[in-house]
Amino acid sequence: MSVRQAPGHQQGAPERSMGDDSDVEEEALANDYREQVDYDGEDYGLDRQMSLGGGPQDLHAQLVAAAQPLEYQATLETKIQSYDSYCNLFHFILNSEGPVDIEVPSHYWAWDVIDEFIYQFNSFCSYRQRIAFQQSTTAVNEDEVAILRENPSVWGCYSVLNVLYSLIQKSQISEQLAATKRGEDGKQYAGEYGSRPLYQMLGYFSIIGLLRVHCLLGDFSLALKTLDDIELNKRAMFARVMAANFTTYYYVGFSYMMMHRYADALRMFNHILIYVSRTKNFQKNAQYDSISKKNDQMLALVAICVSFSPTRLDDTIHTALREKYGEQLTRMQRGGPESLPLFEELFRQACPKFISPTPPDFENPQINIDPVEHQLSIFMEEVKNNMWSPTVRSYLKLYTTMDLTKLAGFLDVDADTLRSWLLVNKQRSRQVRYAEGGLLEGDVVNSSDLDYAMQGDIIHVSEAKVGRKLVDWYLRNLARTY
Template identity: 40%
Template sequence: MNGNDDFTEQSGYESYGYGEYDTEAGETHSEFEYDRQLCDIPEVVKKFLLYFRDSIDEGALYEIQNLYENTFPKLTEQFFEKRPWPEDDDIAHIVDYDYVFLILYKELYYRHIYGHISGGPTLQQRFGSFDNYCKFFNYILSTSEPVSLDLPDLWLWELIDEFVYQFQSYAQYRARLMKRTAEELDIIAANNDVWNVLCVLNVLYCLIDKSNIKRQLEVHASGGDSDSVAGDFGRHPLYKKLGYFSLVGLLQVHSLLGDYYQAIKVLENIELQSKAQLSYVPSCQITISYYVAFAYMMMRRYSDAIRTLSSVLLYIQRTKQLFSSRSYQNEQINKQMDQMYHLLALCLVLHPQCIDDALQQVLRESYHDKMYKMQCGDLAEFEACFLYACPKFLASSPPSCDDLLDDYVKEPILYQTEVFMDEVRQQRMLPTIRSFLKLYTTLPLPKLATFMYHSQLQAGDGIKKWNPIKALKELVIDLLCFKHKMKNVVWTKGTSGLGGTFQSGSELDFYIDHNMIHIADTKVAHRYGDFFIRKIHKFEELNHKLQLIKI
């Protein structure tokens, strides 16, 4: 997908293009088959559902947030830890068949199945979840004026995030053709529009268009009043927030499809470098940082990737108590944090630079062995770190159900891995060159070529015979590669994450004159004064807090 023009000019939500499909299709693989006799609903759950319905109808945001974030997870753990919540038909009479509440309830119902039920959702449940999302988006988008519904920021973000996740899950489910039965393949083939990538993109672009969020962010970034261009829908909190979160959803989808330029471009008017953004919805902003940093890394903008990762990892360190409770979102955040440390390690090996001492300490304690192997040119370690840290890529179009010769779920990730490893192979000798150049101010080219030869022998690269002329030619190529790879686009200012100027990120610079390398150390001396001042301020702040506690 090269742009948003194909989607933002749709006349209405009806153009999403999902067709008729059989939601009563036969059950597929799952260790748990839903048993209607388990629908003996506890009284406390009935009271919760009724109160939840009333709170949503009344727009009591504080109560909705408390019920959503605290009560629902507690009841899930108490009554439905290993089985689904009751189906909507079984609780409809309790909530007086409230149409909007039943849609929202089913969103939570399916999310619980995706996240907690052994064996995962069945094919019928995947179709049912898609159908429920379609009902919700039709309800809020197919109106001439904003609907009277308001939900907490966290729920709206998790709704969009779950929508993208379930699309990703279905794409991977469908790509495993060899594991599907003939009946499943027939049902999938007959319902090509279910969880179709164009449909998902169209939903997100329609939410963005309806809220006019891009224009609002553009005006806000220039210091204007965003409400002046928002329109009736854009001023409504539900549409404004869904529009904002849909931009993040597009970032995720484009990254999963391998379109990194477009992934960052959709966030053009969001101030990625603003620390205030992190206080909006923490899990949303962490997701933004992860996908933006990954896109930067794949675009060979290592300085921007390191800056993005450093900022969010320091934020998580300072607020780690927020993510200590057990919830599927916090578990996802903790996993993403580990993935981001792997990405940071990859970027620092490929593009060394100074980072915050706190992050350096974590890398030294937990990732030292991995970084050492990569610095020594261990391609297997590079690949293992990338496979762990990268998102689960998707193909832009699903495989034909008639082709059962292979498992297509691995193809996108293998392709992206090969793209990354090609870049790594080009830079394989650069850490060794850097280590030698750091020792000298001038160095003859033949001498450096000899050093490189012996270094490769020790690494067991299988060099058979010393050829001085060939070695010099290869060394010059590696030195030019060093110059080229250490220079990349770095963001300086502006609201577009794609902007920036070419800068050299190397602490070394050199030039070659008559077979002699002249080396200059461009590294800025560490300012120890600033370091101690920060520590003193931190000590004084801690001492002040202790004094307040004593009082």
């Protein structure tokens, strides 16, 4: 998922003071975004003139080109040339004798470079996978198949990850961010390269890029692990670039959802959706169309998470959710077999364009696995395990004590099947919920307002006891989110 946006404001624009996580800070972020959409320059303050001598002007042109979106209908040859251009540029930046001495205009440009790099990687992998599937069903361009077969390393997963990790390592940005979190001066850990804005900004947004790539590959825990040194708040650098802000919270929220941490996923989606609602009045038309589409995808994910873990939403999001997916949400919250197609539909609509870490097998196309279908099957297994939970809960709310066989009769299932449903529902009501530290950390809390225990064939039902840790977590994170 990528939000393609216009370039940022001009070089030399004043830095805004970012204080605490408050409404004043929210307004400062909104003003930053207003400057982004009002800026009409297309060259980021860099000279486009080419130089045959390979001097600074040539590097300037490469830097400009790296941030420019590739045409949607670009040919296969153009896509391969673009990959070679990125390789040459990053090789020069990473392997020159000493840091590259060049001024860059702003962090908006740096984000666009990393964003476009990963977008083209994602698009090429999806295109290559599609060609491999079509090879066994329809007529395809044999010349393109031959080119793809002969160039398996073009836009390879290893190459892309190597670039991102190398930029992070070269800039020592992780060490700088970790020091800042400890209250130290991060600059003392920057080193010769990390003190240069070019390396510092590319390294910073490469961390966001890793989050995105690992999520596209289906490794959701590693995706969250990459953000250990970045604090998700309004003072972070990524929060000042609308596309980076949206992308970060989308992939963090989606990763949480796939790890069954629905409360944490909802908190991420709530945060960014509220921010989008506050900035939509001054979004440019071209950007608004893209952001509006991603906004709808995010609402679809909110509908999925709320169906799994009912919770109170912000009024703005609740209204938008009911307007967009009201009927689907009601049917999904009822559960049962009729809800399965709705979950599948919303997942397909809102999920990232997953990719495979290895090139497809063109010789044996029938053995290739569609990454999207693979992740969908994993997700739907979770849906099937939980589809009777709403029905079971609706009966349990009516009793304080109930016989297992009697409840099984109400539901028209055998006692053993009901027992398995109850165990699944009980297990799913315990979620790891983020409190502080890394995004993978958290406390195990009861996310349901209903609790029960089984003694033989007797079910004892009671209101869930919300622990002190959960209350503390809610109070501590309320201000962060809103």
